Amino acid sequence: MTLINEFRDKDLILALSELIKRESVKPLNIMEICGGHTHSIMKFGLTGLVGEKINFVHGPGCPVCIMPKSRIDEAVKIASRDDVILCTLADMLKVPGSITSLQKLRADGADIRALYSPLDCIKIAQENLSKNIIFFAIGFETTTPMTASLMQKTVELGIKNLFFHINHVTVPAPVRAIMDDESVKIDAFLGPSHVSVITGYEIYEDIAKDYKRPIAVSGFEPLDIMDSVLNLVRQQNAGTYNVYNEYARVVSRSGNLKAKELINRYFEPCDFNWRGLGVIKDSGMKIRQEFSYLDARMKFDCEVNSKAESKACICGEILRGRAKPYDCKIFAKACTPKNPIGSCMVSSEGACAAYFKYAKEAI
Amino acid sequence: MCLSIPSKVLEIDENNVALVETLGVTRRVSLDLISDTVKVGEYVLIHVGYAMEKIDTKFALESLEIYKKIAEDMANGEIDEDEGDMGLSAMSEKR
Numbered sequence: 378m379t380l381i382n383e384f385r386d387k388d389l390i391l392a393l394s395e396l397i398k399r400e401s402v403k404p405l406n407i408m409e410i411c412g413g414h415t416h417s418i419m420k421f422g423l424t425g426l427v428g429e430k431i432n433f434v435h436g437p438g439c440p441v442c443i444m445p446k447s448r449i450d451e452a453v454k455i456a457s458r459d460d461v462i463l464c465t466l467a468d469m470l471k472v473p474g475s476i477t478s479l480q481k482l483r484a485d486g487a488d489i490r491a492l493y494s495p496l497d498c499i500k501i502a503q504e505n506l507s508k509n510i511i512f513f514a515i516g517f518e519t520t521t522p523m524t525a526s527l528m529q530k531t532v533e534l535g536i537k538n539l540f541f542h543i544n545h546v547t548v549p550a551p552v553r554a555i556m557d558d559e560s561v562k563i564d565a566f567l568g569p570s571h572v573s574v575i576t577g578y579e580i581y582e583d584i585a586k587d588y589k590r591p592i593a594v595s596g597f598e599p600l601d602i603m604d605s606v607l608n609l610v611r612q613q614n615a616g617t618y619n620v621y622n623e624y625a626r627v628v629s630r631s632g633n634l635k636a637k638e639l640i641n642r643y644f645e646p647c648d649f650n651w652r653g654l655g656v657i658k659d660s661g662m663k664i665r666q667e668f669s670y671l672d673a674r675m676k677f678d679c680e681v682n683s684k685a686e687s688k689a690c691i692c693g694e695i696l697r698g699r700a701k702p703y704d705c706k707i708f709a710k711a712c713t714p715k716n717p718i719g720s721c722m723v724s725s726e727g728a729c730a731a732y733f734k735y736a737k738e739a740i
Numbered sequence: 741m742c743l744s745i746p747s748k749v750l751e752i753d754e755n756n757v758a759l760v761e762t763l764g765v766t767r768r769v770s771l772d773l774i775s776d777t778v779k780v781g782e783y784v785l786i787h788v789g790y791a792m793e794k795i796d797t798k799f800a801l802e803s804l805e806i807y808k809k810i811a812e813d814m815a816n817g818e819i820d821e822d823e824g825d826m827g828l829s830a831m832s833e834k835r
Contacts, residue, residue: 380746380783380795380797380800380801380804381745381746381763383804384800384804386804386807388811389804389807389808389810389811391811392807392810392811392814392815393807393810395814396810396814396819466788492788492789493767493788493789494769494770494788494789494790495788495789496770496789496790497789519787519792520787520788522773522790523773523787523788523789523790526770526772526773526790571785571787571792574785574792574793575792600804600807604807625796625799625803626795626796626797626799626800626803627785627792627793627794627795627796633773633774633775633792633793634775635773635774635775636773636792639773
């Protein structure tokens with residue numbers, strides 16, 4: 378589609394770069410909540426285009442990065458059973474748990490499948506009636522409705538051998554947890570693109586007001602991010618803290634109502650233990666009591682003794698915006714994309730992986 | 741995992757599944773999360789096998805026009821920092 382190339386137009390990006398540099402008068406620490414933004418910022422070299430006043434801080438918005446070892450250990454325990462086929466999105470396979478990863482377990486013979494779409498589980502369940510199919514569900518509000526849609530199809534079709542291990546999380550709770558930490562210095566936020574397609578940008582309005590911080594919901598293209606940064610600079614100069622919807626071509630104030638309704642029908646909030654951040658109240662989703670017969674954590678023994686995170690790894694500090702990847706002693710040494718120690722190196726959208734790939738010269 | 745790009749709808753079948761094209765690659769995605777009617781030729785944002793939302797291409801093109809205007813004004817030395825223009829936000833509010 379030509380729109381993609383248009384939103385990467387060099388002349389337009391340079392014009393915005395010039396404006397940002399010209400209008401930035403004070404230092405501005407902008408946390409990009411979403412790992413997709415981290416990836417784009419590094420891939421397109423935007424740190425070099427926004428001037429020295431702007432400091433991008435990488436936030437907790439990557440579902441792979443924030444997955445605690447214990448949840449992966451649970452998946453490994455279930456997937457080790459002979460009567461189970463475990464299905465998940467490909468991003469999760471490489472993530473190391475306490476002992477192994479799903480990828481290594483698969484190499485050892487377990488039936489673990491990477492899906493293109495959650496809906497693929499239906500066919501797998503219908504073709505393997507003697508097996509229990511487990512969908513290991515991950516992601517923020519972006520992917521939660523897809524899981525809910527699969528649950529709805531499971532109920533409608535009367536499928537009896539498909540169960541759900543839910544690891545869905547939400548954006549507002551960790552943002553508030555980070556802002557409540559007084560050692561964190563964030564002046565403004567880039568709001569996640571695709572989370573906002575589902576939730577609408579209204580979920581940031583109270584955060585902007587409560588913490589007096591401007592928020593720009595931004596698309597992933599370089600022009601999107603540059604325009605959003607310019608807006609945040611101008612809001613800083615004007616002393617305002619509004620929610621700016623740069624990504625209006627797909628994001629509305631109220632979001633995708635059909636998707637939100639599906640989420641509410643099948644899920645309710647619960648506490649979630651974020652890798653690197655710890656337990657955050659009401660930051661995750663669990664299956665409602667009415668549909669608990671679909672819950673893999675109820676059906677299977679999931680008790681695990683997970684090991685603590687590596688002491689050398691500072692992913693928690695990085696996800697809070699208190700450190701950069703190259704502040705970590707094991708970054709690009711013991712911890713690399715081929716042998717990730719910390720969660721931020723595992724996913725290609727993790728801050729450490731993005732720095733490893735695109736910013737070697739900065740190390 | 742969050743990166744998804746605009747895809748053009750080529751066909752829609754009776755199960756509300758669309759054949760979409762993304763940069764020359766075709767795939768099938770569910771339209772179950774979209775409340776609006778989706779027509780062949782329109783663009784949708786897809787993510788893990790689902791269309792998440794329709795893309796307002798008209799608005800996207802209008803946004804690009806504004807950026808082009810900014811670039812032209814800068815080239816002509818006509819940009820006024822005190823205009824109070826907040827990028828596209830003024831435009832968003834009109835919608």
